[in-house]
Each structure stands twice: as C-alpha cells, then as structure tokens.
Amino acid sequence: MVAPMVHPVLKNGVGAFIPQCRRLVFHYCERSGSSRGMIEYLKKDLIQFAKEHPHVEVIVTPRPSKHPVIRGLYLNGKDKVVCVRNMEPTDIAGKVALLKESSGNRMKVFKKPVISTTESVRGIWSPFHTTPHKI
Amino acid sequence: MLRSFTSRMVGAAQRTNLGVTASAVRLFSATSSTSQATPTSSTASPTTSASTQSSTDSPISLLRNQLRYYAVAEIKNRPYLITKNDIIVLDRLKDVQLGDVIELNQIKELGSKDYAIQGAPYVSPEYYSIKATVIEQPKGKIVETFKKKRRKHFQRRYHIKPLHTLLRVSELEVKA
Numbered sequence: 237m238v239a240p241m242v243h244p245v246l247k248n249g250v251g252a253f254i255p256q257c258r259r260l261v262f263h264y265c266e267r268s269g270s271s272r273g274m275i276e277y278l279k280k281d282l283i284q285f286a287k288e289h290p291h292v293e294v295i296v297t298p299r300p301s302k303h304p305v306i307r308g309l310y311l312n313g314k315d316k317v318v319c320v321r322n323m324e325p326t327d328i329a330g331k332v333a334l335l336k337e338s339s340g341n342r343m344k345v346f347k348k349p350v351i352s353t354t355e356s357v358r359g360i361w362s363p364f365h366t367t368p369h370k371i
Numbered sequence: 372m373l374r375s376f377t378s379r380m381v382g383a384a385q386r387t388n389l390g391v392t393a394s395a396v397r398l399f400s401a402t403s404s405t406s407q408a409t410p411t412s413s414t415a416s417p418t419t420s421a422s423t424q425s426s427t428d429s430p431i432s433l434l435r436n437q438l439r440y441y442a443v444a445e446i447k448n449r450p451y452l453i454t455k456n457d458i459i460v461l462d463r464l465k466d467v468q469l470g471d472v473i474e475l476n477q478i479k480e481l482g483s484k485d486y487a488i489q490g491a492p493y494v495s496p497e498y499y500s501i502k503a504t505v506i507e508q509p510k511g512k513i514v515e516t517f518k519k520k521r522r523k524h525f526q527r528r529y530h531i532k533p534l535h536t537l538l539r540v541s542e543l544e545v546k547a
Contacts (some may be wrong), residue, residue: 248506314402343510349449352454
C-alpha cells in the first residue's frame, strides 16, 4: 500500500517570505499594430524589471499574428494571462506589477478583514462558565 | 465573541500606559473568589497568585504566563483582531512592497484566555512585539452595486474591483 502524500501547511510570511510569481512570459507580434506598445516596453523597461526581481524568470517570445499577451506562472502551478493589446508601456508596466504581486489564487471577494486558521484564544462562549445573573 | 468571563482586568491609564491600575488588580481577585461558575483549571491558579501577591505580580507577567495571545491592532484607523499566522486583508497600501515587514504599534487590546490589557488609547509598545509581512497585493473580484427605484425609471449599476494588501502576522509576542 502506498503511503499518502502529506502536504505541509504553508504559511508564507511567518518564517520566510517566498514571492509567489515564478515566471512571466511576454508574447508579442513583430508586425501587428496592437503589439507596438508591448515592443516599446520590452525595449525600455523590461530589463530593469528583470534586474529588480531576480526571483522571476522572464521569457520573451514572438507569437506572430496574435495580440500581445503576458502570462504569469505561480508556485501553485496556476497561471494568469493578461492581453495587453493596444496598451502604452506605462499601462503594460501596471499589468506586469499586477501579475508580479498576486499569487496563483483566483480573484475572490474578501468578506472578512482577518483570515485565520487558529482556534479562538478565549474559547467558545458557554452559558455554564459565566458570572451568574443577579436580580 | 466571548465577553463574559470573570477574570478580566479593566482600567483607565491614569498612571501607566499599560491601562491597568492597582484598583483593577484588587477587583480581579475579588470577583474570582466570589464567582461560582468558573472553569476550574484556568482561573484557579491565577486567583491564588493574585490574592497572595497582588501588589508584586504585574499584569504583564500574569499575561506572559499564558499560552496563546491575541491583539486588537489598529491599522489605518480600523481594528483587526489578530493572532499569530493570521492574514489581514487591507485596502491597498501604496507605499509597501512584497516582503516588507511592518511593525504594528497601535494596539488597543492585548489579551489571552484569562487576561486582557486594554490600552488607553493604545498599549505601551514595550510590552509586545507584533510584526506583519506583506505577502500579496491582489485585485479582488468585481463587486456590483445595483440601485433601482421602481416605477421611476431610475436604475444604476456601479462596478468596483477593489485593490487589497494581504499581511501575514509573522510575530505576536508579549514581553514581560
């Protein structure tokens, strides 16, 4: 019988912090007009970004006759794809920052201000452990 | 949230930033000796220690002898009840990067199972060390607000995509 895989409980940030974005792939087309801003970004700003973030693997690949696209791969194996057609280099830099700063998790509504897995410090209320009511 | 257990110390900070005065310590020992329905394991030992050495046992050392702590931290004027390893979901902070460690120093309440220290307005920072790491700065899901007044030909749809900063509480320690 094969032993079941045990997955450790990961708490990124408690001991060490590991940035979740692993790889950014930049696709562009050399001929089409929607890639104009992308090509300018690749020439001007991408090398500086790659130097500032050595933990991110940056890949630049031409993808002819398609819109320019940035694909981010994360440590949980999921990826996020952003189409940057007809965008200026500053807007593309914003999208790159968005991909770099998020994790692979889906976008979700955060309903509570604190997400916690620790049990309550003061315990669950019990009617048998309160001061008795006095009239 | 549990509010009704006997051995809480409450006081205004007239003399110390700790938020506990000598009268509050006596109040603590009086209530726990008269109350009947108390969990024996948690309040039995503090009762004896407080009644015999109420003048020398400082509140912070009583807190320090407990096992687990919580804190009510105020970040951007909003309270967050946190323990260690929690994730705090905030509106986007513009001036932080991923991996930055933030020291929280506006703590309104610092407590454990049996004791709590309420700051007035904040607990003195020499009694704790609370740090949080920026782990992610995601975009939230689209939130739609729909307003309609019927029979008046009025309806509006607003869409917002909130920006967040997630902080992981990496350290929450009480120093005696």
